[in-house]
Amino acid sequence: MKSISRIIMVSAAVLGLASCGQKEGDKGFKYLIDEFADLKVMRYQVPGWDELSLQQKEYIYHLAEAAKWGRDIYWDQNCSWNIPVRKAVENIIDNYSGSRKGQDFEDFMVYAKRLFFSNGFHHHYAEDKFVPACSREYFASLMESVGVENSAELLDVIYNPELYPSRKAISGDIVAGSAVNFYEGVTREEAEAYYASIVDEKDPTPISYGLNTKLVKGADGVIREEAWKVGGIYGPAIEKIVEELELAAPLAETDAQRDYIASLVAYYRTGDLRLWDEYNIKWLKDTLGTVDFVNGFVEDYNDPLGRKGAWESLVNIKDHVASERTETLSENAQWFEDNSPVDSRFKKPVVKGVSAKVINVVALAGDSYPATPIGINLPNADWIRREHGSKSVTISNITDAYSKAAEESPKSTLTEFAYDEEEIAMAKKYLSITDNVHTDLHECLGHGSGQLLPGVSPNALGEYSSTLEEARADLYGLYYMADPKLIELGILPDEEAYKAQYANYIRNGLMVQFSRVELGKPNTEAHMQNRKLIAEWCLEHGTEMHYCDDEGCRFINAIEKKVKDGKTYFVVNEYGALRELFGELLGEIQRIKSEGDYEAGKALVEQYAVNIDRDLHREVLERYAELQLKPYGGFVNPDIVPVEENGKVVDYRLDYTASYVDQMMNYGHNYSIL
């Protein structure tokens, strides 16, 4: 199995995830622009755009055009009927002259929006076919009034539950039974036999067999691959992509970029997968540019056999401010290690931090639009990752938009589960920065800290190792969140900021996160276990705790359970005491890991991480359901608009005014080619 190359946001509302620092000029920018069915649509801002040179902006402009021209490819890959259905829907939106008021037309528009969101008539996440809430007769009357041809056939595709029920089948013949347009006339057995016959198992540097082709059984009964390339399937769209890439190339920031664009273009012209590998190796080594992009047949999740790449594009610029933060932490990795609250025998004498790049996207397309990942790690080929490494990025403006949009809705997990206005205000002021700093500490320093005693196996903690390892990294982050060093390094603004993170962590670990677990089920996922373990342990050990600070020594409750209007809350009473508890538990979990103390690790996980109090769990589920939050989110792109003076382009500005439907219709009108 390949490693996870795509990190998606499944629970922004639960995690309260956010991204790097508050952006300037945020006032008045609306993030949440549409909500329907189980979906919400947001806009994202692009910090750093104004600092780019004209040439960089023009480079991005052409890369973004190349992204938009691939849209139809992804629609057709999802199912061969998707584009005809979309064109009929667009025709109705453009030309229907009857009444647009009333439930029927509203239902039709919800269908249109869902279709646009999923790049087809299957749910983008659940993969099952959705049907309009308005009647077939009503839909037929819309089609008739705008003169849609083959409307009977289209209505059957749209309404008949037997036709194309699932984008990717999970039972029966998963190849023949899937709606995706990757195979034609072949069974699963035939497809597997075909690839078994061409794959060279001994090749240490194998191409990604089947990544950019459709597998077809011809009239002659012979099975062959037909490539997605210039002159092949999707030729007209790929020619446009190539045209824009060739306009972009002379504007590139570095020779390395020009070089990998040339390889990508050569691959699109020939379909030769060796060139795809060549492009990827050159691409992953380019770390100097500010502008970067993905464009190609990349992820294979949509193919029941895991070979065919879904087309996608993503254009981005480096977030220099956020990347500086991760670099600063990495440079100071040794200071953090030396000062951590663990036994000196368990510390690394020499420690090296990991620095990951933080980016802001400017254009999303294909498999990344409108639902988009919040982090990417590419390329996918195992041998390339092994021999050449990979590029790992977190997408800062997308997570930022998620958290800002959550704040815009009147109801959120924050307002529901925070105890009072003060706690809410603190979260709104600091959480978008502290969440990121905690993630950075966890990833860049936490996992890399500490050492095993000689002779201790890295697998000594067995089935408890992932939960304990995540707890160790989280605690490292939590402990240092409250350290004045972070203010000294310019990473946190003041000594109040960390409190927002502490309150959020306790609220989430003891309550909010249980909204994702079915009533009566135990808490099993490693990250969720780790959060519960830490919060429960601190709740217990913080009760009647002996604590000393400037005000002297006394017995306190660091965290307190409170009930208000019949609702339960967990409130942090003494932040300094909570930090002490985090440090103590970090020391203990590091000891368990360094000594390979399986029994102690097991006891911690079983006592604090697994079982959820049934009454509390029911209460959380009920309060969460009341909020009616949309579980899935997606984004519209800003339009990149050339600014002309005397017939010459002097600048490119970002226009954020397009509504969700406007943007979809604009793409349909101007970038539809298949």
Ligand code: ZN
């Ligand atoms: Zn981790």
